[in-house]
Amino acid sequence: MDTTLQDPLVGQVLDGRYRVDARIAVGGMATVYRALDTRLDRVLALKVMHPALAADGTFVERFIREAKSVARLSHPNVVQVFDQGTDGSYVYLAMEYVAGCTLRDVLRERGALQPRAALDILEPVLAALGAAHRAGFVHRDMKPENVLIGDDGRVKVADFGLVRSVNTVTSTTGAVLGTVSYLSPEQIDQPGTADARVDVYACGVVLYEMLTGSQPHEGDSPAIVLYKHLHEDVPPPSARVPGLPYELDELVASATARTPDLRPYDAVALLAQTREARGRLSPDQLDAEPPQALTTQYGGAENRTSVIPRSLTSPLPGSAHAGGSPARLLPVDGDEPEQGYHRTSVLQSPPLPPSRRERSSGRPRRGPLLIVAAVLLALGLGAGVWYINSGQFTHVPALLAKTEAQARDRLDQAGLETGKVTYDYSDTVKRGTVISTDPGVGSRIRNHDSVSITVSRGPQTVKVPDVEGWSLGKARARLKSEDLEPGMVTREFSDDVPKGFVISTAPGSGTTLRAGAAIALTVSKGAPVDVPDVSGEDLADAKADLAEAGLKVEVATTRVNSEFDAGQVAKQTPAADSQAAEGDTVTLTVSKGPVMVEVPDVTGDSVDDAKSELEDAGFQVDEDRGLLGLFGDTVKKQSVEGGDTAPKGSTITITIR
Template sequence: MIGGLSVTARTLTCVDTTLQDPLVGQVLDGRYRVEARIAVGGMATVYRAVDTRLDRVLALKVMHPALAADAAFVERFIREAKSVARLAHPNVVQVFDQGADGSYVYLAMEYIAGCTLRDVLRDRGALQPRAALDILEPVLAALGAAHRAGFVHRDMKPENVLIGDDGRVKVADFGLVRSVDTVTSTTGAVLGTVSYLAPEQIDQPGAADPRVDVYACGVVLYEMLTGDKPHEGDSPAIVLYKHLHEDVPAPSALVPGLPFELDELVASATARTPGVRPHDAVALLGQVREARAPLTEEQLDALPPQALSGEHDNAEDRTSVIPRSLTVPRPLPVNEDEPADDAALHRTSRFQSPPPLPPRRRSVRPGRGVIALVTVVLLVLGVGAGVWYINSGQFTKVPSVLTQKEAEARKRLEAAGLEVGKVRHTYSDTAGRGTVTETDPGPGARIRKNDSVALTVSDGPEIVKVPNVQGAALKKAEELLKKDGLEPGLVTEEFSDEIARGAVISTDPEAGAQRRAGTAISLVVSKGSPVDVPDVTGDDPDDAKAELEEAGLTVKVAAEQVNSEVDKGKVAAQTPKADSRLAVGDTVTLTLSKGPEMVEVPDVVGSSVDDAKSLLEQSGFKVDEDRGLLGLFGDTVKKQSVQAGKSAPKGSTITITIR
């Protein structure tokens, strides 16, 4: 349940049965049985699969073969997948495994049965403020974890917000994430969906920081509150122009009566100038909670006119995103010895008058009636006194002072006839310094007047110094960062002649810099001294191995051999290629030649020169013309250097004599 909205009758499995997918029914990597295709994206196809080893359903994201052929892209894909897998956050779709099976590069991820936020908006239009905020808060919590770990999502949109059947909200598809400090070239292509792009993504494609996700979340909030995107156009270019030159309008312009706190929240998140926005999702989450605190129940539950719930006849269902399940579990009876129906009846029925007593004989002791009457009168007076005591102003409710400054909170509590008890201070990433984050008892609790209320006050974010971990082994450096209240972030590798392999070269930010506790610190680790890979193609395998090992490299010979112009048994290819840079100890794989591929030579005698050349080249040969003096003006092949029907190495040259 999200803000009173039920999401129990939809599933993310939108299987396309019109096309036959070659992977469906196959077992990838000897472990993952592909059952159905769920969705197709620009980078990969997502399947529902079963992990036969652990017997669980999961989502398998398989990279498109065209992209899998790009080794650099695959390497980046795997590196980023490993980094995302470290985001062990309950609102992030988890990555379980990564691998390759032939030309298929895949990720094994958590499978969420439910629907996307796009499905919800399509079915219900605008949402009530409570539902919109209930969805936005876990989204920001997930993005906040990513931002503090050093990553930006860069493609936030309703399609990437999953709502499970159990009501959990998760952020999916970190396929476009990049290191916060990394600028990647996209050859002019703008990543993401145009309706949710921040202006700086349009001006400077490829460069992004957490504030682009903040902007996208502001647009998503606007869409949840109004049912429409803030900028529309007949073409993507028009939408991009509006993002650059027009502010996102206030949601209340479309939904009259919407609280101004929500207008301010959208305006803050979608400011066209990045520096005006909250610096990351954690900061925006703090603003969301501050904006929500003063809203009344009526404001939170107000149904916007753009909502499509009027299409449902069942009035009880008007607040549900997706129809509720018809079977609602009934609470267990309080008394297990009673039948459930009887117990429920006893809990909900009014007290019944006792049955009439049989007529009694006149008492010979009238004093008992007087005593009974007195007892009843005293009982009534006692109950009345109790009711009077309870309702005579001896009790009050704890007022809400969350997000208020401590001094303001004290005044409000004292005005309610309460005292301020123990004041505890704690660090907070979302609450401003000096503001109240918690009360004990909580807001709305019933309390006797003149009792005390304990306060928890924020000291703002905890600030720590980045330790000097240069020269430390990676594992040790990560331990030192955690000890000082920081988190290890993105790990990259560089060559170094001074720092031993596997040790830390530097951190970003550098040692001594002050950062919030929990901030992710990027680490640059040494790959060791660089080695220029020598060219050993065409060499004898033993000679090639000796030369590579002398350079400090490890050699592996591939089991499979290939046809090549190189003599049989010699080195036909090497991976990486010559002149690549590796670290000492890295591996070079050698592929041996099984000699050239032999191809049958076609008969071209009597053919025209053009036809002969075309036929020979199609068979894989090179062609040389011999015209001599008599063939300067001829156009007919009189002879070919290799007789028709015989075999010759593919790629070798066939000479044709022209007369």
């Protein structure tokens, strides 16, 4: 049976705009649907919080705040957030719809990936996380399920914002086992204190899984997996896939160090290490097929190869890694592919022409002379090739991450001169070590030519300016002028700082940071206002009371049954006696009157039977015994006659004699 047919949201239109067409996935906190934005006529993904979480006002408030912040993240590898809203009990996010599959689907169907494919997926993931880290966000739930691979080959990271609002694992069964496999030791040991390095750890685990086809720590229960993350190092991938280069072992070990201080400090730093490791690998090492790769192909209409990025293919000569266009995987013509896909050859040569028949025996034979000439020609060509390839040229040695002195020595040993030495800031390369060379490492170069090197000055540092008391717009502009990024904005009540002005920054003013670091801002909501209780008031009176308190009013489009008469206020949000900022909006829901229920006739019944029947019908019961009914047990009269209607929840008085 199609489970989407049982989903009450499928077919509905949220907020009069988003038509829910199909359910895509169900998670621990939300359900994701494919929907159509009827206003802009575009397909998008709608993430709707589970009703149990949507009833938690604190959770919803943080969810909305984080969604707004993440919506400002503009990065090609981040799933974009378009809109956020509430429709009745549904709290939702409208997000970019990525047609394709997840990395989990790829791993499930392909097993281990070639190193090139794994790095081609990891690099855009790190680019997305790096943008988030520099903006002050931590994902906290990186795993293959949150890496989307589109039909067009783009890699995108999903579930920013929502995961930041959840600091603990609330279950230890089912899908949670897949999540605990990517938790860093500090998330387990000190929940709620995680920083960008927890995402670095998770990415190291994901890389291990892509290279080996399995997770580094496995167990029969989440508790066993958690224990291993706390007390055991992630093993080198080459222990499971013999022959993997040590550069990949080093990359995984660096990212998954159990001590956070030993890891790269954020995804940008890990991305730099990843690119450096890739640069040290040969094409044969990048394209090596791991034995754990599944040989079973996936034919049929749902063939997954169409949703794997082109970069997962090993570049042919002239491919993207060599400066040309990437090689493509094409379906085999005719029958279903036995191996799924094959490469189109760009190096096929025309067949050689058939050799000519030997001349007639009547002509003089020149065979010995031709053999001698051919030998001399081969020797001459060989000497020429040796002179061109070996005697005159060499390659730029590996200099990256070497000190300036080490780089000069290695160039001298290679028979090359040290050219121009320049110095530049770097967030990812240690001070005093080589950032880059010109020509690049591995490039072919004439003997005794010079190689220019760029040496790191370390990260560029700036001091956080004092923007307390500044308007939010001016504070953001000042931070950007100092090469800092305005980060997350939180709002608090303040009796001293006017609404919309900065109360404080984190880190505080005067702190020395790397350029590009994100600064969190706390902005004033203004002085708090006590929200008056207007429940049961006529709508006009309620509006006047709220306006007098300095609050704005919004009337909900839907009306509800309540104990109050039609036209009176049934409920208000925020609730009475809570605090709001001056100018905040209070939403009023108007009553359409109580639900009228037929009153059962209980005259002549025993007191217990009468009370049970009235309460089952939705009424409260009051007993009137008087002096004559102190010892009676029979209902002689009821305040509302049987068969008449009364508001549900109202009180029916029974007279006992």
